[in-house]
Amino acid sequence: MECYSEQTCAIFVDGELAADEAQSLQKHLASCQRCRKLVDALRAENCALGESLNELPQETIRPVDFSPARWTWRREDLTILAAALALGSMVVSWIDKLSIPSALEWLNPFSPDFLLNMIFNLSYYFAHGGTAMLADYAAVVGGIFLLLGGATLLLARRWRLHQSTFRVLTVLVTLSLPTLALDRRHGEFVTVAANETVDDTLVAKGNTVVIEGVVNGDLLVFARTLEVRGTVKGDVVSLANRTVVSGIVEGRIFNCSQSLDLDGELGHSLYSWGRSSRVDRRAHLGESIVAGGDISLEGEVKRSATFFGNVDVSGTVGRDLTMAGRSLTLTNAARVGGNLTARVRELRDVHIADGASISGKRDIQLRVRRNQFTRPRFYLHLVVWLAAAMLVGWLCLTLFPGFSQACTQAVGSGWRSLALGLGVLAGVPVAIVVAAITLVGIPISLMLLGVYIAALCLAKVWVGAFLGRILLKPAGATKRDWLLGLLAGLLILTIVGFIPYLGGLVRFGVVCLGLGAFAWQLYQSSRPVMTS
Amino acid sequence: MEGLDLERVLERARGQDTEALGEIYRHYVRRVFGLCRHMLDSRERAEDATSEVFLKLQRSIKNYDGSIPFPRWLLRVAANQCIDALRRQRRRRQLIVEGENEAEVLEAPGAGPSPLSAVVSKEERTRVRDAIAGLPDTFRLPLVLRYYSDLSYDEIARQLGLQRNNVAILIFRAKQELRRKLARGSK
Helix, strand or coil, rough: CCCCCCCHHHHHHHHCCCCHHHHHHHHHHHHHHHHHHHHHHHHHHHHHHHHHHHCCCCCCCCCCCCCCCCCCCCCCHHHHHHHHHHHHHHHHHHCCCCCCCCHHHHHHHCCHHHHHHHHHHHHHHHCCCCCHHHHHHHHHHHHHHHHHHHHHHHHHHCCCCCCCHHHHHHHHHHHHHHHEEEEEEEEEEEEECCCCCCCCEEEEEEEEEECCCEEEECCEEEEEEECCCCEEECCEEEECCCCEECCCCCCCCCCCCCCCEEEECCCCCCEEEEEEEEEEECEEEEECCEEEEEECCCCCCCEEEEEEEEEECEEEEEEECCCCCCCCCEECCCECCCCEEEEEEEHHHHEECCEEEEECCCEECCCCCCCCHHHHHHHHHHHHHHHHHHHHHHHHHHHHHHEEEEHHHHCCCCHHHHHHHHHHHHHHHHHHHHHHHHHCCHHHHHHHHHHHHHHHHHHHHHHHHHHHHHHHHCCCHHHHHHHHHHHHHHHHHHHHCCCCHHHHHHHHHHHHHHHHHHHHHHHHCCCCCCCC | HHHHHHHHHHHHHCCCHHHHHHHHHHHHHHHHHHHHHCCCHHHHHHHHHHHHHHHHHHHHHHHHHCCCCCCHHHHHHHHHHHHHHHHHCCCCCCCCCCCCCCCCCCCCCCCCCCHHHHCCHHHHHHHHHHHHCCCCCHHHHHHHHHHHCCHHHHHHHHHHHHCCCHHHHHHHHHHHHHHHHHHHCCC
8 A cells, every 4th residue: 555645644643634534544554664653753743843832931921011001111201291291380380270260150061051051052953953963073073083093003104203203393392382472360350451451362261351451462261251342452262151342353253152242343353153142333343254143233344244043134244144044134224235145944034124235136045944865865975974884883893803892792781881871971071171171181172072072973883783783693703793783783773763753862872872882991991901 | 720720710700800810811821922922023022912812811701602621712812812913013914825835745754754853852942942933934823823722723724814724734844844944953
């Protein structure tokens, strides 16, 4: 009988030869001394290999640091830390009393006023398709984050900026920040007296802030009431509950107050978002106005006006007037230098007095709400959305396989995820606002905002994948199973989401569940794993 | 730590008992590190991979169903970790690419005494380890998975994304290459 090849003998010695072949080889060995020797030699070889490999190298193993942040402190890191601490202490000593002033009580989410406002605003928001807008917004922001994240991951490998250069740049950028000239004031009443001039940008916080003198820089105010009776040569940024400008602002006004009264001079434009904005008869705007809420325009706007909400015009708009919202009223005194474009729900909400003068064209459009299911765009939007969600899911699973699987599993804990999600959904915006108010915390709040938006985007992915897994019950836990489950889950969630009333609730529940699972898993992975 | 004792520790570890996880770590760290050291090309990488394996263990221990012995399962996890690390390092998905593993003309049986079979002293074993470390990934990985982790050809094929036949050929060729290296070294 012909001898077996060395390779077959080697496979035999490894115990991996098919049973029948092994049997015939065994028979052959009984009669062939040459092959027997070979098999013995191969066995000895395997033993030697095993022994050599199993004799563990006499190297001491660095004790594994199981703490969550495995960061080794290097000299450069300490330099950065020292620089950051120094900078921090400078800023902190500069903006002393970092506590939130009582003037910001109206921002307190637990005050009855705030709750009432929130309930009113939320119901209005959801009634007017706010969820879709939020989803679109979240999709866009999520896309940007993904793009940036992906680019960073890809580029970081190929294009490694020399670390120390990067660190020096960081320190330089950080240290260059406090070169801005700022003057800060706080107290119950902050006043810039009539004979006083502030040469820098003024940051003021207090109950009432009154500017009677001159501010040569910008004015940034957090207060209950802001009154500008004097002159501000730069821009005014107001986060006051009530803002009254009767003096002169040479720059622009960015306003986010409940009410704004402007009856002074404004050099450039006004951007206002609040419940009510009134531009008084005596007011004069050098450029344009963009405002939302209840708007009453009695003064003069040199250029265009863009409004969202209920608009009442009895003043002058130099160029086009564009509005979208519930109602538009132009009184006899109203003058529009350009075109009038309005988008309203019903024609009876538009009142244009005979005496009102409109130089350009009138274009009144009715916002007819067609059934969304009859529009092809709706389906296209849906497909794009699903594809994007699948892509996000795939990316998550590829980049963080363990985390994604664990998040999906965490959804299954039901009440824990739901309660945690609810807490995170409500709590994080408050934390963002609180962090942003302290100025030093602005970068933290921005980062938090980024994570929050990303988590909102991902919530549906976790819940979808979980739902899919329950329904499809895949045998394995492969990537394909997970993605298939995600597709099935997302389809179901999307369809259920269109059921009136129940759909909204389901969507809300999904966001809470997904957010809760994400937060829980983040917490889990940041916990020290074990002690060595 | 064997039998019931191991089972008890595993049960506790499944309930996220950090002490039990610590026990597992202490008991198996050298074994896991050994595999990582053989599979990866530097001690630092091996240490990193070992840490990763035990960090992942906390999350993945609930997936261990007891169908295979725990040490074998743990070594499989460790092998996966090393393969991932190598893939990242080499920037390619398939570590052992087509063309590297085709069969060559096989030698006739009885080809002389192997320098490997005569390994007895500590120095010789170190020499063998060094020679293995000098093998290319294509040969080193299947060899280590077979004779250190005791994985079957099928398991190795799954882990490296190869055909079972190719695994047999690679292991065989790895040994030939090793013999050649050792013979060259002893001359």
